[in-house]
Amino acid sequence: xxxxxxxxxxxxxxxxxxxxxxxxxxxxxxxxxxxxxxxxxxxxxxxxxxxxxxxxxxxxxxxxxxxxxxxxxxxxxxxxxxxxxxxxxxxxxxxxxxxxxxxxxxxxxxxxxxxxxxxxxxxxxxxxxxxxxxxxxxxxxxxxxxxxxxxxxxxxxxxxxxxxxxxxxxxxxxxxxxxxxxxxxxxxxxxxxxxxxxxxxxxxxxxxxxxxxxxxxxxxxxxxxxxxxxxxxxxxxxxxxxxxxxxxxxxxxxxxxxxxxxxxxxxxxxxxxxxxxxxxxxxxxxxxxxxxxxxxxx
Amino acid sequence: xxxxxxxxxxxxxxxxxxxxxxxxxxxxxxxxxxxxxxxxxxxxxxxxxxxxxxxxxxxxxxxxxxxxxxxxxxxxxxxxxxxxxxxxxxxxxxxxxxxxxxxxxxxxxxxxxxxxxxxxxxxxxxxxxxxxxxxxxxxxxxxxxxxxxxxxxxxxxxxxxxxxxxxxxxxxxxxxxxxxxxxxxxxxxxxxxxxxxxxx
Numbered sequence: 001x002x003x004x005x006x007x008x009x010x011x012x013x014x015x016x017x018x019x020x021x022x023x024x025x026x027x028x029x030x031x032x033x034x035x036x037x038x039x040x041x042x043x044x045x046x047x048x049x050x051x052x053x054x055x056x057x058x059x060x061x062x063x064x065x066x067x068x069x070x071x072x073x074x075x076x077x078x079x080x081x082x083x084x085x086x087x088x089x090x091x092x093x094x095x096x097x098x099x100x101x102x103x104x105x106x107x108x109x110x111x112x113x114x115x116x117x118x119x120x121x122x123x124x125x126x127x128x129x130x131x132x133x134x135x136x137x138x139x140x141x142x143x144x145x146x147x148x149x150x151x152x153x154x155x156x157x158x159x160x161x162x163x164x165x166x167x168x169x170x171x172x173x174x175x176x177x178x179x180x181x182x183x184x185x186x187x188x189x190x191x192x193x194x195x196x197x198x199x200x201x202x203x204x205x206x207x208x209x210x211x212x213x214x215x216x217x218x219x220x221x222x223x224x225x226x227x228x229x230x231x232x233x234x235x236x237x238x239x240x241x242x243x244x245x246x247x248x249x250x251x252x253x254x255x256x257x258x259x260x261x262x263x264x265x266x267x268x269x270x271x272x273x274x275x276x277x278x279x280x281x282x283x284x285x286x287x288x289x290x291x292x293x294x295x296x297x298x
Numbered sequence: 299x300x301x302x303x304x305x306x307x308x309x310x311x312x313x314x315x316x317x318x319x320x321x322x323x324x325x326x327x328x329x330x331x332x333x334x335x336x337x338x339x340x341x342x343x344x345x346x347x348x349x350x351x352x353x354x355x356x357x358x359x360x361x362x363x364x365x366x367x368x369x370x371x372x373x374x375x376x377x378x379x380x381x382x383x384x385x386x387x388x389x390x391x392x393x394x395x396x397x398x399x400x401x402x403x404x405x406x407x408x409x410x411x412x413x414x415x416x417x418x419x420x421x422x423x424x425x426x427x428x429x430x431x432x433x434x435x436x437x438x439x440x441x442x443x444x445x446x447x448x449x450x451x452x453x454x455x456x457x458x459x460x461x462x463x464x465x466x467x468x469x470x471x472x473x474x475x476x477x478x479x480x481x482x483x484x485x486x487x488x489x490x491x492x493x494x495x496x497x498x
Binding site for chain 2: 003006007010011014015018021022025026029030032033036037040109110111115116117
């Protein structure tokens with residue numbers, strides 16, 4: 001019996017001592033680990049878009065880049081497209097116009113596992129620099145109809161990067177919309193204050209409210225249509241802009257037509273024949289938006 | 299056996315990697331560059347020395363039936379310490395070594411020294427034994443790392459050795475897995491032919 005007790009007691013004492021020592025080591029190193037980690041992330045972000053500070057929107061995935069006046073100047077996001085040897089960690093910087101400010105691919109030490117000497121060349125500046133100043137439509141390998149030159153004998157890795165970057169832009173572009181210049185649809189106002197995040201704003205002249213700006217979505221012919229409307233105190237539409245639309249080229253595309261959008265200023269226009277579904281979707285969307293958000297106008 | 303012999307035994311005559319052929323998994327996986335090999339070697343040395351020290355101190359109080367769990371507890375404590383320390387102060391090295399740092403826990407070289415030596419020997423002897431074995435492991439990994447990095451990548455500790463034209467090394471596979479097997483095989487063959495006889 002003494003033997004068993006001694007076994008249990010010794011094991012218990014050793015385990016408790018180990019746990020206590022480890023908790024001290026953890027308390028000592030934890031802040032330092034967090035700091036190095038944050039530093040590392042920050043320097044990675046700075047490499048793709050230089051900003052005064054970065055506000056994390058989705059942990060470890062998406063950041064808003066701010067200038068020193070707290071204005072949003074763009075976003076940074078991370079993607080992990082499947083390459084030849086595993087997921088490739090890519091960091092992409094986008095400015096408000098949706099143009100790439102820079103991309104960075106993690107080195108082998110940071111978890112990129114493409115073949116050394118071949119696929120691993122995607123980390124070199126000669127490859128990554130090609131993405132700078134491109135928009136989503138241009139990001140594809142030359143053989144896929146784009147502008148990115150693939151690395152010889154590393155097409156899979158090169159394609160994984162360009163497709164990953166493109167997918168990322170499509171996925172996160174919605175976070176850029178706040179960068180939309182609202183004065184285009186509300187020229188009289190000189191300041192905008194957010195009422196509800198990314199959907200309604202007060203339009204101000206100095207500090208007087210003169211109207212509202214809101215974002216609306218309605219179902220179009222092919223996909224949803226996302227638009228922004230300026231609506232003044234006098235219950236007049238000051239402007240309409242399309243933020244997102246995939247309507248049929250040449251027909252439904254009329255909703256992007258400046259001439260059509262201008263008509264809203266003189267009251268709700270008629271649907272355009274030949275593109276009834278698309279134009280009606282926008283018209284109904286604007287009308288119901290005004291009904292819904294009209295209450296914000298004093 | 300003199301104290302000096304206890305130290306040098308693990309370093310050369312019973313070198314864990316080249317002679318005893320134990321601890322091979324981390325030796326192959328982390329010796330692609332000098333820095334990684336050296337870093338891994340030092341991490342293992344730290345764990346070896348301290349686990350040998352503690353186990354030697356406790357050796358008279360450890361009941362025989364539970365000695366293995368206690369050894370593992372002590373070893374894993376030091377592995378966790380070095381794991382945290384590396385994350386905090388050497389984050390680049392930590393990421394390069396990846397899963398092999400926590401895996402030091404199950405490195406049979408360390409448990410082997412605890413079981414075969416530290417649990418039966420004096421404190422000073424155990425420290426010397428741990429130090430010798432650990433530095434022997436470090437030596438092996440650094441030698442392999444040097445050969446593989448120079449041939450496979452054309453660099454030594456990140457510094458270019460053969461100039462720009464060698465940047466795309468023709469034997470790039472040396473820093474990949476096959477290179478590890480080739481290098482350890484060739485080194486083992488050379489050691490068998492030239493070194494081992496003299497030490498017998």
